[in-house]
Structures are given as structure tokens and as C-alpha cells.
Amino acid sequence: MSSSPESGWEPQPPKLLDGRLKIRHLVLIDALSRQGSVIGAAAELHVTQPVATRGLRDIETVLGVELYTRGPRGVVPTIFGEAFTEHARAVLAQLNQAGRHVLELTNADRGTVVVGTHLAGSNVLLPRAIARIKAEHPLLTVVVREGTPSTLLTELEAGRVDMIVGRLTAPSTPIITRIPLYDESVEVFAGAGHPLASSARLALADVGDHQWILPGVETSLRGELEKVFTRFGIPLPTQRVEATSYLTVRELLRETRMLAVLPSLIGRSDAGLTPLPIDLSTINHSVGLTVAADRPFSPSARALTACLKRVADEELR
Numbered sequence: 001m002s003s004s005p006e007s008g009w010e011p012q013p014p015k016l017l018d019g020r021l022k023i024r025h026l027v028l029i030d031a032l033s034r035q036g037s038v039i040g041a042a043a044e045l046h047v048t049q050p051v052a053t054r055g056l057r058d059i060e061t062v063l064g065v066e067l068y069t070r071g072p073r074g075v076v077p078t079i080f081g082e083a084f085t086e087h088a089r090a091v092l093a094q095l096n097q098a099g100r101h102v103l104e105l106t107n108a109d110r111g112t113v114v115v116g117t118h119l120a121g122s123n124v125l126l127p128r129a130i131a132r133i134k135a136e137h138p139l140l141t142v143v144v145r146e147g148t149p150s151t152l153l154t155e156l157e158a159g160r161v162d163m164i165v166g167r168l169t170a171p172s173t174p175i176i177t178r179i180p181l182y183d184e185s186v187e188v189f190a191g192a193g194h195p196l197a198s199s200a201r202l203a204l205a206d207v208g209d210h211q212w213i214l215p216g217v218e219t220s221l222r223g224e225l226e227k228v229f230t231r232f233g234i235p236l237p238t239q240r241v242e243a244t245s246y247l248t249v250r251e252l253l254r255e256t257r258m259l260a261v262l263p264s265l266i267g268r269s270d271a272g273l274t275p276l277p278i279d280l281s282t283i284n285h286s287v288g289l290t291v292a293a294d295r296p297f298s299p300s301a302r303a304l305t306a307c308l309k310r311v312a313d314e315e316l317r
Contacts (some may be wrong), residue, residue, distance in 0.1 A: 014063045023095070025059045026088040028052060029067070033085040037074035083179055084176075086157070093159025093295060095247075101298050110312045111300030112141040116152035116161040118219075122247050123266045125181070125316060126165050126286060129307040136307075138302055148218045148244065154233045156292055162301040164290040165308065167263075169220040177293045179288035181312035186221070187275040189260055189267040204232050204278055212237040213252055213260035216244045224283045225261060263287075265316065287312075 014033060031041035032052075042052040048055050060067055067081035077085060100112060117126055130142050145152070148167070153176070156160045167179045188207070190196055196207070208229070214237070215222040229236050241258065243249055254272045261280065267273050289308065291297075297305065 016062065019239065020062050020086040020195060021059070023092075025055055025062075026092055028055045029059065029081075029085055029088045030092060032056065032075060033077055033081070034216055035074075035077070040074070069096060089154075089158040090294075093157065093292065096159035097295065097298060100300075110139045110141075111298060112143060113163075113298065113300040113304045114143040114145065114161045115304065116145050116147060116155055116164040116166075117167040118146065118149055118152065118164075118244065124263075124269060125308065125311060128311045128315065132307045132311065133304050137300075140303065142304065146245075148216065149217060149220070153290070156290065158258060159292075159295070162291075162298065163305065166287065166290070167220065168286045168288045168290070172293070175293055177291050179289040179291070181288040181309060182286070182316040184285060184287045185264045186261050186280055186283050187264050187267060188278045188280065189253060189262050189273045191211065191255070191257070192272050192274050194257055194259075194274065196276055199277060202276055202278050204228065205234055207259055207276070207278065208237060209239075210237065211239040211256065211258045213241045213243055213249050213258050215241050215261070219244060220285075221261065221283070228282065245262075 028041060028045065031044050032038065035041045035044060038049055038052050038056070042049045045052065047055075056067070063080070063084065065080040066078055067084055068077055070074035115126065127146065130144075133140060133142065145155065147155070149164075149166065152161060152166075153165045156164055157175070167184065168180055170178070172178045196202065214225065226236060241252065243252070246262075246266065249262065250270060250273070252258050253260055259276070261283075262273075264275070267275060289305065
């Protein structure tokens, strides 16, 4: 059938409010896009593979388009799948927040705020802000979830976290708002007893053949470090461990002669670590909040945000 203006017919949007589309369908789409396979999504949702397959088929029937291409290694979202996943996560986020908001209306001090964090925010800014908010609202619950930036963004979009605290490495978008709180530099750190700890001056070339702990390849800091090594014509250390957990990095630095790049505030706050005099001034980013642009904060989230801003203004700038 022609869809030209002369024919008098125009395609109509799918009817998503006629009762066929269920919330469980949106949950399935979120899981499929994260897991990349029907088997993985079914396992996560504790349903059988045929149930998940039937659910996907039902959604595609309602929408009238194919959301995923099927292959031997799993499923890949089509352009329709990518678009619908974004909307599904937005709806789920609103529903998650609605349930919590209703609960908080009974007593705002008894609410819950869920914070995602990665290295730059997890060991100085966030703990201090949590200490403050617990002093002001002792019955408020703060849930902290650590993860990679990309994983946490997915959690934020789906409403499973209220905000992310960490380095800001990209500008705001129509979907995501990034709020700078303070500027953070990074330095090369070693254990306090490392042979290089007393060095007055070092170049990156002097330590390129040492054992290193590097951030994971999924982090922006890893990419920036690789650029610095390339700029100085130094190959990436072959003797290396890759880790993003600060607890792991700290213990390795203390117990071995490895080197690692850490945010200055984190490394300098640990008496068991010492900064080495190596210039990494080209790596400098803001630390701040990443939030959903169109989602209002709950009372608990607003309270924690205020504490984070006060800590940044009064102690970290």
C-alpha cells in the first residue's frame, strides 16, 4: 500500500496502550540489550528460554518491527531495538522512582538513594558526603554500587541508580546531565617503601619497564595513559596487572614494587602510598555527578546531592 500523500494513507504508530504490552516486556528488552543473548536474559530474569523468546516475539508483533538480529553468538539490537531499549529503560526508571517516591512520602528521612561510583569518586568525595548525610538523616539509606562507567550509565538510564559519582569525561547530552564538582589531577604512586620513593625527579621513560597496575581498557583513564606513553615513544608496560578496584590497587602497591596511576586525592590520603615526581599534568578532569536529564530527584537523592556539593566546595576545591 502506498504511503504517499496522494494516497490519503499514512502509517500509524503502534498501539502500546491497548493492553498487549506489559511491564515484563520492557524488563525483557532491558535484559536482552545488556546480556546480548536470549539465554543470558532468560537466566537473569529466572525464566526459561522459550518464555523469553515468546516474550520477544510478542513485543515485535506489537511494534511491527524486528528489534534484534539473531545470530549464532546471540542477539544484536537493530536501530529499532536500540531506540525502543532507550524508551523502555526510561519507563522502568520512572516506575522505579515512583515506587520509592511513594514510600518516601511517608517519611523522607527513611528513604533510599542509590549511587553508582567508580574510582575518582569512591574513596574521598562520596564517603565524606555519606558521613554528612547520615549525621543529618540517620535513617536514610545510601546504597553504593561500584562498576565501570559504561555499566553504571546503563544502570542510570534504567533507574537502578539515582546518580553516578566519578570523573566526567564527556559533555552532557539530551539524556544525561553531567555536573562538575571539583577538578582532579592524577599521579604515579608507589608503595611507601618502594626504591623510587625518595627520587627527586623522574621521567616516564625511567619507569616504563617496571611492573604496573593499569586501569581496565574500558576506562577513559586507560586511554589517556596510552596516549601519554605513545607521546613519549614508550611502549605500554608489558609487566602489568589491570584493575579498577582501589582496594586491589592499594594492596598491590603496598605489598609489591608495582606502580599505578591514581587520582591525587586518593593516593595522597593513604599513608602507605607515595607519589613519584613524574609529570602527568596533561591528564586532568573534573569529578562530579552524572544524572538523568529528564528525571526529577527524590527527596533522598536531593539531600545527598546537596551534601556532595558542600563537601566539594568546602573540602576538595
